[in-house]
Amino acid sequence: MLNRQHIDPGLYRDAMSRYAGHVQLVTTAMGELRRGVTITAACSVSDNPASVLICLNNTNPKNAIFFRSGVFVLNTLGAHHQAVADAFSGRTALTNDDRFASARFDTLVTGAPVLFDALAAFDCRVTDIKEMPTHNVVFGEVAAVRFSEKHPALIYMNRDYHAL
Numbered sequence: 114m115l116n117r118q119h120i121d122p123g124l125y126r127d128a129m130s131r132y133a134g135h136v137q138l139v140t141t142a143m144g145e146l147r148r149g150v151t152i153t154a155a156c157s158v159s160d161n162p163a164s165v166l167i168c169l170n171n172t173n174p175k176n177a178i179f180f181r182s183g184v185f186v187l188n189t190l191g192a193h194h195q196a197v198a199d200a201f202s203g204r205t206a207l208t209n210d211d212r213f214a215s216a217r218f219d220t221l222v223t224g225a226p227v228l229f230d231a232l233a234a235f236d237c238r239v240t241d242i243k244e245m246p247t248h249n250v251v252f253g254e255v256a257a258v259r260f261s262e263k264h265p266a267l268i269y270m271n272r273d274y275h276a277l
Contacts, residue, residue, distance in 0.1 A: 133270040136190045136198050139167050140218075140226040143182040147226055148175060149212060151202035153269050154248075155187055163255035165235050171249045183239050184223035185253055188231035191264035192276035197228070198267060221257040232266065234259045 134153030141148055154168035165187050169176050179185060190198055200207050200215040207215070217229035221236040228234060237253025265276040 130272050131270065133268050133275075136194075136267040136269050136274065137167075138188040138190055138194075138197060138201055138228055138231070139169070139179070139185055140188065140228070141179050141182045141185045142225050143178055146178055147209065147213060148178045149201045149226065150176065150179075151190075151198045158252060163235075163258070164240070164252060165237060165255065166250055166252050168248045168250050170247060171244065172247055179251060180242055180249060182225070184225045185237050185239065185251065186221075186223070186225040186227050187235040187237065187253070188228040189233040189235075190228075190267040191230075191232045191261075192267045192274075193264055194228075194231075194267055195274050198274065221259060223256055227259065230261045231259070232261055232264060 137152050137155045139150050139152055139155070150169065152167060156166060158164040158166050167185065167187060169179055197216045199205055200212045213226065218226040219229055221227050223236050223238060225236060227236060235255045236257040237255050239251055240254050241252040243250040268275045268277045
């Protein structure tokens with residue numbers, strides 16, 4: 114059995130703030146309902162089949178749509194998307210409709226919203242969800258992908274945005 118040590122959550126968050134992460138906008142839809150959340154907890158899982166994972170707070174009841182819809186899009190943000198990242202991060206008091214009005218969206222295969230000019234967009238079908246104490250790890254098989262022009266990436270580190 115592993116000897117587990119309890120790490121203070123605040124200390125852990127302070128340490129993780131020094132971990133640079135690419136800023137992503139994850140979106141989903143179920144019927145007329147849409148939801149989008151700014152995240153950095155996402156990564157590639159496999160190229161065969163093409164798969165990604167995202168981590169979403171499961172204590173926020175608004176995120177339940179991600180766990181029920183069966184689809185999501187992982188939209189990779191560029192430095193020019195900082196306002197979009199803020200809109201979907203909860204830093205602003207925008208309504209859900211205003212958040213989606215802050216940028217241009219369309220769809221690819223699954224019907225989930227795709228940021229029109231995302232650096233890369235991965236349109237996914239959910240294949241598995243692993244429940245953790247505060248977050249769910251959602252695995253998705255990529256059904257479609259789209260690229261835009263190359264732009265500097267939007268990175269989050271030290272609790273602030275940076276361009277790379």
